[in-house]
Amino acid sequence: MTTLIPSLVIRPCCVNCGARDSSKLVAATHYICGNKVAHGLEKMDLERKVILGVVAQNATRNCFRNINWKVSATSHIAIEETENRYSTTEIEELESRLNYLFLTEIGGQVKVIVGKKNKKYIVSIEVSSLQLYNSDNKLILSWGVFRSNSSCFMPVDFQNSVPEVGSNTTEIPFMERSSGSFALKLDFEANHAPFYLSFLLKSTLDTDLSSSDIRSHRKTNFCIPVGFGRGYPAPLGLSFSSDGSPNFAFFSRNAGGVVLCLYDGTSDKPALEIDLDPYVNRTGDIWHASMESVGPFVSYGYRCKEANLQDNGETLHTQHVHLDPYAKLIRNSFSDDHGLKPQPRLGELQKEPAFNWNDDVHPCIPIEKLVVYRLNVMHFTKDESSQVAPDLAGTFSGLMEKLHHFKDLGVNAVLLEPIFSFDEQKGPYFPFHFFSPMNVYGPSSGPVSTINSVKEMVKRLHANGIEVLLEVVFTHTAESGALQGIDDSCYYYVNGDADLGIRNALNCNYSIVQQMIVDSLRYWVTEFHVDGFCFINASSLLRGFHGEYLSRPPLVETIAFDPLLSKTKIIADCWDPRNMLPKEIRFPHWKRWAEMNTRFCNDVRNFLRGEGLSDFATRLCGSGDIFMDGRGPAFSFNFTTKNFGLPLVDLVSFSSSELASELSWNCGEEGPTNKTTVLERRLKQIRNFLFILYVSLGVPILNMGDECGQSSGGSPAYGDRKPFNWNSVKTGFGIQTIQFISFLSSLRSRRSDLLQRRSFLKEESIDWHGSDQSPPRWDDPSSKFLAMTLKAENMEGLLPSESSSIKGDLFIAFNTADRSVKVILPPPPTGMVWHRLVDTALPFPGFFTADGEAILKKKSGLVTYKMESHSCALFEANTLDV
Numbered sequence: 001m002t003t004l005i006p007s008l009v010i011r012p013c014c015v016n017c018g019a020r021d022s023s024k025l026v027a028a029t030h031y032i033c034g035n036k037v038a039h040g041l042e043k044m045d046l047e048r049k050v051i052l053g054v055v056a057q058n059a060t061r062n063c064f065r066n067i068n069w070k071v072s073a074t075s076h077i078a079i080e081e082t083e084n085r086y087s088t089t090e091i092e093e094l095e096s097r098l099n100y101l102f103l104t105e106i107g108g109q110v111k112v113i114v115g116k117k118n119k120k121y122i123v124s125i126e127v128s129s130l131q132l133y134n135s136d137n138k139l140i141l142s143w144g145v146f147r148s149n150s151s152c153f154m155p156v157d158f159q160n161s162v163p164e165v166g167s168n169t170t171e172i173p174f175m176e177r178s179s180g181s182f183a184l185k186l187d188f189e190a191n192h193a194p195f196y197l198s199f200l201l202k203s204t205l206d207t208d209l210s211s212s213d214i215r216s217h218r219k220t221n222f223c224i225p226v227g228f229g230r231g232y233p234a235p236l237g238l239s240f241s242s243d244g245s246p247n248f249a250f251f252s253r254n255a256g257g258v259v260l261c262l263y264d265g266t267s268d269k270p271a272l273e274i275d276l277d278p279y280v281n282r283t284g285d286i287w288h289a290s291m292e293s294v295g296p297f298v299s300y301g302y303r304c305k306e307a308n309l310q311d312n313g314e315t316l317h318t319q320h321v322h323l324d325p326y327a328k329l330i331r332n333s334f335s336d337d338h339g340l341k342p343q344p345r346l347g348e349l350q351k352e353p354a355f356n357w358n359d360d361v362h363p364c365i366p367i368e369k370l371v372v373y374r375l376n377v378m379h380f381t382k383d384e385s386s387q388v389a390p391d392l393a394g395t396f397s398g399l400m401e402k403l404h405h406f407k408d409l410g411v412n413a414v415l416l417e418p419i420f421s422f423d424e425q426k427g428p429y430f431p432f433h434f435f436s437p438m439n440v441y442g443p444s445s446g447p448v449s450t451i452n453s454v455k456e457m458v459k460r461l462h463a464n465g466i467e468v469l470l471e472v473v474f475t476h477t478a479e480s481g482a483l484q485g486i487d488d489s490c491y492y493y494v495n496g497d498a499d500l501g502i503r504n505a506l507n508c509n510y511s512i513v514q515q516m517i518v519d520s521l522r523y524w525v526t527e528f529h530v531d532g533f534c535f536i537n538a539s540s541l542l543r544g545f546h547g548e549y550l551s552r553p554p555l556v557e558t559i560a561f562d563p564l565l566s567k568t569k570i571i572a573d574c575w576d577p578r579n580m581l582p583k584e585i586r587f588p589h590w591k592r593w594a595e596m597n598t599r600f601c602n603d604v605r606n607f608l609r610g611e612g613l614s615d616f617a618t619r620l621c622g623s624g625d626i627f628m629d630g631r632g633p634a635f636s637f638n639f640t641t642k643n644f645g646l647p648l649v650d651l652v653s654f655s656s657s658e659l660a661s662e663l664s665w666n667c668g669e670e671g672p673t674n675k676t677t678v679l680e681r682r683l684k685q686i687r688n689f690l691f692i693l694y695v696s697l698g699v700p701i702l703n704m705g706d707e708c709g710q711s712s713g714g715s716p717a718y719g720d721r722k723p724f725n726w727n728s729v730k731t732g733f734g735i736q737t738i739q740f741i742s743f744l745s746s747l748r749s750r751r752s753d754l755l756q757r758r759s760f761l762k763e764e765s766i767d768w769h770g771s772d773q774s775p776p777r778w779d780d781p782s783s784k785f786l787a788m789t790l791k792a793e794n795m796e797g798l799l800p801s802e803s804s805s806i807k808g809d810l811f812i813a814f815n816t817a818d819r820s821v822k823v824i825l826p827p828p829p830t831g832m833v834w835h836r837l838v839d840t841a842l843p844f845p846g847f848f849t850a851d852g853e854a855i856l857k858k859k860s861g862l863v864t865y866k867m868e869s870h871s872c873a874l875f876e877a878n879t880l881d882v
Helices: 088-092 377-381 396-400 403-409 447-463 511-528 538-542 554-561 598-607 613-620 657-662 676-695 726-730 732-750 800-805
Strands: 030-033 036-038 095-103 109-117 120-128 138-146 170-173 175-178 181-189 195-204 211-214 222-226 237-240 246-251 257-263 272-275 286-291 299-305 346-348 372-375 413-416 467-472 532-536 569-573 594-596 636-638 699-703 766-769 785-790 810-815 821-825 833-839 848-855 863-867 871-878
Touching: 109 222, 120 195, 120 222, 170 181, 195 272, 246 257, 372 377, 377 396, 396 447, 403 732, 447 467, 447 511, 467 511, 467 569, 511 554, 532 538, 538 554, 538 569, 598 613, 598 636, 598 676, 613 785, 676 699, 676 732, 676 810, 676 871, 726 732, 732 848, 785 821, 810 821, 810 863, 833 863, 848 871, 863 871
Parallel strands: 372 413, 372 699, 413 467, 467 532, 532 569, 569 594, 594 636, 636 699
Antiparallel strands: 030 036, 030 181, 095 109, 109 120, 120 181, 138 170, 138 195, 175 181, 195 211, 195 222, 237 246, 246 286, 257 272, 257 299, 299 346, 766 785, 785 810, 810 871, 821 863, 833 848, 833 871
């Protein structure tokens, strides 16, 4: 059968129904009515022109090369009858065959088969069991095609192809095959796909020009996708089958409709828009579709059509193109040619890059053995002093260039500030996406190179025995460009966060948000081999649908018992980056959640200012008031400074009234100074902070820059933190501080029996002392001295040859007074003497030593030691010949 070539005319598209001008039409090249193949309309007494329309946004590369087209078939074509071209067997042999079954509003079924053969799409429509009013009734198919707007077909034009209100479809008769059974077949050129075929049935008598419309049981047109499939609702996001065909799945419960927007990379506007049918392409609240291939398209997004007014009186957005919340590759967003209008963020239409994970092994470091270093990826190597190549500076690849620094410090885990895609104006704590790393952290700022560089970084760190922990923010998003407009009443709190007056607070314990968060975490574990997560603003994870606090929040419990996530490190940090304040709350943990210990930070700062003796003792021993609830000291992540607030050098240099909440002390003079006494005092205080951090039970966290005196000029604002200055590592202060930190890390490892414990020390294993061996004056606010003895396990019964492996007691003393103190040490275990390992008041390099300096008894029979003001000291019992 000869394929008909319609004549073409070019006109504006569908001006009367609101469609965009940039559109195209396609025509069925022929149709088959039962056993009749029709090539024209004359024998049907329908002297008319056939106009069949399809709306598209811009031209695609191959079959839609030009834009703003309206194509009409206007030829008068004679009817001819031939034998049935497509048998049942041939229908079954169609490629990519899809079946659809509908019920009509008056009973009966409509079966539609869509398949591909010889570069054409074949649509077979069969109607059966239809209860017509009269046996003489004829059945007619009234149909049209659309893409971007399901309410707008290209109208039939009787005279001159001008759009006409009320004539928006083409009518073709069915042929009755048997009693109550009708059939009709259409075929379309494959290069016109994808589009929807929308139709209804009309029942009419030969003697009567009137007709009755028959629609689906939902009182709507029947709608069939041609050139793409219904797709699957899972997994969410973009996925690919084994043959490379893509599947799109997108959640929106309250949108009036969802339009899949496909871009070919030649314009900032979609090359193709497909208005997803809610009956065929929706399952529950998931909209989905599949295609045979990505074709000429390179990126995609979604447009949510306006729904009825929601409970809060708002409507969903209609024009904005949304990024797929589950996209794995994000195309960079640029402004227009004038730099004024930002372009939409889009997902890349390609598979994630393959990566060779061979030989990668998770270090699986026990939580109590961790020594953590917190850093910002960009700030770590962005400064030219890092001497990292310009194209790698400030990236994941640049971070790998500094592996030796981690080894110098003795850390075995890095905690990265949020690396999810974020709002560059607000910073990394305001993400707009949860499944992709920030492209600017990649060596070429492209999504593929960024993903590969993250994986290479993790693999390299693992190979060096270093775990990778991520700070994550799931309680709020960026103020725009995130999930807003997709389904605000599901993703966000309806009235925002009443406490802070913001509207971008995520409803974390709502089912779809909880699923997204858990899916994101699993993705980072499986695809990037991440070892753990620190949840920023974790107190908001406890809130219910209406903002109330839950005793058993579903999300927190799900993470605790998830078979994959529960094996990682999961840490709650109740600091809120929106108001820069920590929140103290009793966090439900199920013996799996660790916590950032804000009380440790505050009580240590207070103690080094001469306050809070009893609270300080609690922090030294692992914060039993917080973690004695079935966990242990290893679940306490201790810090004295963070990436917000004052850095360590400023903590001992600034203490104005504006910084009262920082609990800082300037050591006698505000800001920079040349006074030797003030500088010496500050140096001792810096050593004291580091010493206390490492000898306390729990996991120590060192903040980037504290090892070399990085300053923010006295500003506690996160935005005032500067890139790491690698020249400061080479200064005298940097060298001695890094060596001291390395020593403390080694000490923790060597004396893990006392300093790296998963369980609390027994009461009989700790003795508390005043300076003269009397009990501490716990209730005396003027008391500024505290000492403790940590007793090693009883080593009785060891052979003489094993005596070298004996680990003795530790005696640790703290003097925060402005004067020196003569300290009487307790008697060492039999056969041992005390060796001084640390005295923060001594000059470098003598203020710490791995070998230790023996402290012998005086004539009085006592072991005494003079501690200078504002200093700490550590002694270890050992044999004299050590």
